[in-house]
Amino acid sequence: MRQNLIYCLLSLPILAMVAWFYLDKRKIKQRELKRIRLRAQPLPPEYLHILQTEFPLYLRLPNELQSKLAGHIQVFLDEKDIVGRNDFEINDTVRVLIAAQACLLILNRPGNYYPGFRSILVYPETYVASSTRIEGMLHITGTSTRAGESWHRGPVILAWDHVLQGARDSRDGHNVVMHEFAHKLDEENAAMDGLPLLPTAAQYQQWSQVLNAEFSVQQQKWADGEDDVIDSYGATSPAEFFAVVTETFFEKPHQLEHHHPKLYEQFKQCYLLDPKQWSAAKH
Secondary structure: OHHHHHHHHHHHHHHHHHHHHHHHHHHHHHHHHHHHHHHHOOOOHHHHHHHHHHOHHHHHOOHHHHHHHHHHHHHHHHHOEEEEOOOOOOOHHHHHHHHHHHHHOOOOOOOOOOOOOOEEEEEOOOEEEEEEEEEOOEEEEEEEEEOEEEOOOOOEEEEHHHHHHHHHOOOOOOOHHHHHHHHHHHHOOOOOOOOOOOOOOOHHHHHHHHHHHHHHHHHHHHHHOOOOOOOHHHHHOHHHHHHHHHHHHHHOHHHHHHHOHHHHHHHHHHHOOOHHHHHHOOO
16 A cells, blocks of 8 residues: 555656646647737738838838738737836837837748747837946946847847837848847857857858858957948957847848858858848839
8 A cells, every 4th residue: 555655656746747748738739829820810901001111121022021021920919028118108110110120030930939038128219227247356337328138038128219210221230129139049049159049950060160250350350440341349249240240131131242251141041031132022
């Protein structure tokens, strides 16, 4: 009797694990079915109007990518909470433009709609944030003005004036939403280190070789005060290099491909997109 009781007690954790596995599997299946339904729904006319009037890059997309982006937007808005800060009111324009710019990065990538966080905090304009840096044994605290930031395993924070400017000007190579959500792709691979999850295992070696070489070039240009199509902020760290080149890839594809063809090819394989083709898509 005692032996039977021990076996029973030992089996409880196993039964719990089995139950959790099947419940989790069921939740994943339900989530995927819901995503399929959302992607199949037509985009509300007011959302489409926002994209057409405020996001010129959307108009350059081929029709099939426009449809795909519309589906991703519906899922993104269902799964993420966009919250105003400093009395900023969240309306359809805010929600759609943030979703559209974020979802452009995952348009063709296999993945899970930026897992690991849910909240996006939006300030009306550039905001002041606390910062800490370490110099030897000293921890130096201060403040800095920011247009956006991405907390590791935490929220994305955005300044609306920069979000709107990034959406309206899709050729200047600066886009705060793309930048911060590139960090979210980067952290899916355990740490923000400039190495996102790549579509195939075979890509990692070449990615590492090209990105390391190009990052070293950017650091030297930064030290020499030399301009480049890639903003100099990308030279501050591998994580920032990935985020800055992402902005350049989507907004200045021809210039990036001309000056850094190997880098452009790596990002084309990473995102499974070729933005330099889009300018002629509607002609």
